[in-house]
Amino acid sequence: MHGKAFFAIIAMMLNTKQKSKIIEKHRSHATDSGSAEIQIAILSEEIRRLALHLKKHAKDNHSRRGLLGMVARRRKLLDYLARTNARKYNNLVKKLGLKK
Numbered sequence: 001m002h003g004k005a006f007f008a009i010i011a012m013m014l015n016t017k018q019k020s021k022i023i024e025k026h027r028s029h030a031t032d033s034g035s036a037e038i039q040i041a042i043l044s045e046e047i048r049r050l051a052l053h054l055k056k057h058a059k060d061n062h063s064r065r066g067l068l069g070m071v072a073r074r075r076k077l078l079d080y081l082a083r084t085n086a087r088k089y090n091n092l093v094k095k096l097g098l099k100k
Contacts, residue, residue, distance in 0.1 A: 012049050012063075014042065026092075036081045037092050043074040044096050 014022075019042060023033055026041045050067045054060060078098075082089040093100055 012046075012053050014046060014049075018045070026095075036077050037088060040074055040077050040081070040092060041096060043070050043077070044098070046070055047074065 022041050022045060023038050026035075026038050027033070028035060028037065032038065047067060047070050050063060050070070054064055054067065057063070078089065078093075081092065092098075
């Protein structure tokens with residue numbers, strides 16, 4: 001992958017500052033950096049960005065496959081959170097504006 005396509009993919013990914021903001025917003029305690037809530041929030045932002053990219057570049061099937069993988073990973077994490085802590089699940093779904 002060279003040229004414009006490579007830099008377009010890099011631009012779609014979240015940088016460290018953006019991930020830090022998401023972590024700050026969704027952490028449950030001071031050292032929380034990888035809980036299910038944070039992983040779901042980061043995946044949701046990446047999914048949103050990739051969906052915008054795919055609206056502009058409809059034939060980018062490699063990115064579409066990556067998007068489907070992210071959606072599946074987020075769904076598994078949401079199912080886990082719903083099983084283990086329904087209150088946190090409901091709060092997160094409402095906060096992120098996801099469908100149940």
